[in-house]
Amino acid sequence: AQKVTQAQTEISVVEKEDVTLDCVYETRDTTYYLFWYKQPPSGELVFLIRRNSFDEQNEISGRYSWNFQKSTSSFNFTITASQVVDSAVYFCALRGYNFNKFYFGSGTKLNVKP
Amino acid sequence: EAGVAQSPRYKIIEKRQSVAFWCNPISGHATLYWYQQILGQGPKLLIQFQNNGVVDDSQLPKDRFSAERLKGVDSTLKIQPAKLEDSAVYLCASSLGTGEYGYTFGSGTRLTVV
DSSP states (O other), X not given: OOEEXXXXXXXXXXXXXXXXXXXXXXXXXXSEEEEEEEEOTTOOOEEEEEEETTOOOOEEETTEEEEEEGGGTEEEXXXXXXXXXXXXXXXXXXXXXXXXXXXXXOOEEEEEEO | OOOOEEEOSEEEEOTTOOEEEEEEOOTTOOEEEEEEEOTTSOOEEEXXXXXXXXXXXTTSOTXXXXXXXXXXXXXXXXXXXXXXXXXXXXXXXXXXXSXXXXXXXXXXXXXXXX
């Protein structure tokens, strides 16, 4: 079974705080792909990052960083020094190798207050 | 590069009425997807096209939903007759391959059934 769990429904932080969004996944595939998408109030899903299952290197892009740990089936997303513009719903998604549809988590709504 | 275009942006209909949504994917993207996103949930795949053929429609309620992709470009999703539980955002996405590098999403059509 393919499944993505985002246990945090909503998180509120004050601007400049660091925040980590959790993502736990389940898959039987040995090759798979993990994604994070941002959904601002406008509704469009914006691609943030893709990771394949053979690449466990953590990645940093500006204020964003991702921690991929196969041992715990987690792919967590950290925003450093959060800004009001980071307020959105963030989705973690899994795409198996043999199943080319995405399985999305239920999303985490991030509220960054000034 | 133009993004994925969807119309209309919003639609309000009464239950038992019919409605159609239109999607124009990114030029050259062979794979097109329709997702349903109910408020507070992650997107759920309804149907996937590869060119003009259906790859996966296992979660499409075929008694009331239909979709087509003529000539492997634009696509139309229809609901007939609509039910209250069809109220959701309908997202169209496209990808060059089969999505292993992620999708590009449109802004969606927000449907309200009253």
